[in-house]
Amino acid sequence: MSRHDFQIPVNFQHRICFTRGAFAPDNRLLAELLEEGGGRRVLVFVEEAVAAAWPELKRQIAGYFADLGHDWRGVSVLPGGEEVKVDDALVQRVWTKIDDEHIDRHSYVIVIGGGAFLDAVGFAVATAHRGVRLVRFPTTTLSQDDSGVGVKCAINGFGKKNWIGAFAVPYAVVNDFLFLQSQDEETQRSGLIEAVKVALVKNGEFFHWIFRNSEALAALETAPFEECVERSALAHARHIAEGGDPFETGSSRPLDFGHWSAHKLEQLSNFTVSHAHAVATGVALDTLYSARCGLLRECDAERVLDVLETLRLPLWHDALDLRDANGRRRVHEGLEEFREHLGGELTVLLLRELGRGQDIHHLDEGLVDACLDDLRLRHGVRHAEDDEQIGSAGL
Numbered sequence: 001m002s003r004h005d006f007q008i009p010v011n012f013q014h015r016i017c018f019t020r021g022a023f024a025p026d027n028r029l030l031a032e033l034l035e036e037g038g039g040r041r042v043l044v045f046v047e048e049a050v051a052a053a054w055p056e057l058k059r060q061i062a063g064y065f066a067d068l069g070h071d072w073r074g075v076s077v078l079p080g081g082e083e084v085k086v087d088d089a090l091v092q093r094v095w096t097k098i099d100d101e102h103i104d105r106h107s108y109v110i111v112i113g114g115g116a117f118l119d120a121v122g123f124a125v126a127t128a129h130r131g132v133r134l135v136r137f138p139t140t141t142l143s144q145d146d147s148g149v150g151v152k153c154a155i156n157g158f159g160k161k162n163w164i165g166a167f168a169v170p171y172a173v174v175n176d177f178l179f180l181q182s183q184d185e186e187t188q189r190s191g192l193i194e195a196v197k198v199a200l201v202k203n204g205e206f207f208h209w210i211f212r213n214s215e216a217l218a219a220l221e222t223a224p225f226e227e228c229v230e231r232s233a234l235a236h237a238r239h240i241a242e243g244g245d246p247f248e249t250g251s252s253r254p255l256d257f258g259h260w261s262a263h264k265l266e267q268l269s270n271f272t273v274s275h276a277h278a279v280a281t282g283v284a285l286d287t288l289y290s291a292r293c294g295l296l297r298e299c300d301a302e303r304v305l306d307v308l309e310t311l312r313l314p315l316w317h318d319a320l321d322l323r324d325a326n327g328r329r330r331v332h333e334g335l336e337e338f339r340e341h342l343g344g345e346l347t348v349l350l351l352r353e354l355g356r357g358q359d360i361h362h363l364d365e366g367l368v369d370a371c372l373d374d375l376r377l378r379h380g381v382r383h384a385e386d387d388e389q390i391g392s393a394g395l
Contacts, residue, residue, distance in 0.1 A: 012246075015172040016149050016237050018230055022137070022176040023060040030135070031068055033172045039106045039133060041071040045094065045121050047080035047113030050139050053182035057112075073101040080117035082271050085155040088164075094124035103132055108171065110135045112179075115143035115275070119162075122153030126168035133171040139179035141191025142276050145232035146198070146255075149173050151240055151247070160337060161263045167247045175233060177226050185220060190276035192217060192311055195232035197283055200304065201254045202235050204355020211303060214310040250344075254357055257349045258282030261320075264334025268319040280313035281320065281375070288371040289363065290351040300354050309382065316379035320372055329372065332365055 019029050034042070044061055051057060058075045065072040076097055084090040103109060109132050111121040118136055125134045138148025154165025180188060192210075199207035209231075210217065216224045239255060240246050262282035266273055284305060291301035308315060322330045339346040349357040 012151075012169040014151070014169055014237060014241055016233060017172060017174045018177070018233075019174060020177045022174055022178075023057070023064045025064065025067060030064070030174060033135065033174075034068070034070065034108060037108070037133060037171060039108055041073060041101075041103060041107035042110065043073040043098065043101050043103050043107065044075045044110040044112065045097075046075055046077050047117040047139070048077055049080055050113055050179065050182055051077045054179075073103065078117075078121075080113050082116045082275075084120045085116050085162075086271075088155060090120045091124040091127075091155065094121050095128055098124070098128045098132065103128070105129045105132055108133045108135055110137065112137040112139060113143075114138070114140040115147040118143055118148055119153050119165075120155055122168065122170070123155055123165055126153050126166045131168060134168070136170050136173045137176060137179065138173065139176075140183055141180060141188050141229060142194060143191075144175045144177075144180065145191060145229045146194035146236055148175070149233045149237045149240075159267065161266060173233075175229070177229070180225075180229070186312075187274075187276075188220060188225075189218060189311060190274065190280070190313060192228060192232075193276050193280045193283065193308075193313055194236075195228050196304075196307060196311070197257050197279065198232055198235045198239075198255065200283070200287070200351060200354060201257045201349060201357045202239060202355065204353065206231055206235065207304075207307075207354050211307055214307050218311050253347070254349045256338075257351075257357065258284075258286045260334050260338040260348060261285055261331050264331050264337065265317060265319055267334075268322055268330055269317065273317055273319065277314050277317070280308055281315060281317055284308055284315040284375055285368070285371055286348070286350060288374060289368060292367055292371055293350070293364070295358060296351045296353065300351075303354070305378070314379070315382075316375045321376070328365075329369060331372075332368065335363060 015033065017029055019027060021027055022030055042065060046057065061075055078090060078093060098109070109125045111118055111134065115138070118138060122134060125132045136148050138144040151167055151169045152165060153168055154162035157163035196210060199210055210228065213224045217228055236255060258279055259282055262278035265278045265281060266275065287301050287304045290296035291298045305315065320331050324330055335346060346361050347359050348363060350360050352358045
């Protein structure tokens, strides 16, 4: 009997880029990224909604690569949205296209779309040939300021979000701010929840900046909006690269603040609640719990809830009140599913102050229920006030 241990150090370069009009003939960013890697063959996947919003995009991409002289393999337009993560149908289509076009590990796949589309196509690319070079172009606020700059990809399985997936560092991430205009205003605004989240757990100064600029952000003013997206993206990438656990082998996941209930809410609503809206309710819940259990000052919790309301984000959804046969709120099941997804001991991040979290290993179910009741009441009061204002305006 013998044992031999070998250390295999692996270094990754995580490239996060910001630009506007990446496929304009005079924009050299993407060309320089591809030249740096040396590969020549390129295949592009575009989400249907993005292609519809930008009818000239396919022509622009084709012209860009014609000028570069790469072995251009065309643009495939595919469906997107959360539906593509329900099963592996889209993954199979991407695998087939990669095989048909003879894309290998020295080639590039470019994917342009929202977070769910990036997830599904990214998983296919990460598993084809055990990993093809992937260049992500996130097109939504939520994917540009959070998921698109991550090192994960996944589809859902067994009724659970992101159960089938992989860790795969993309070759590059290009945040092209022009693509943000392809969203409706509500979707554009709601994606800022991940910026609020990362500020709360990693950078108090950034949160106070969001607080001061919340009205401008809610109005989608270009300069502060793009600054918020960029600061959030860099905060997420910095934690992944410098936080000591890029592939989440431990049980602590500060970037998942508010997500244990958010993932369960998405499931309870049959994924009709968007990820952004689910995270907003989750951030509200865990912030309020942080205050009620004595970690966070009540005035700071109130400031967080004020920001969420100014950004017109929801603090409540009726699916949070769904009960099992024993009268227990089903959202509590999310804690065990969260622990199982991580493995090991249950670890949930709460807030000690704005910009600093603390891992805890138990939540009091009664206190969670009390916080949910408060959020439901706040939601009711807010909507009653809105109705009153509308009625007054009508008079």
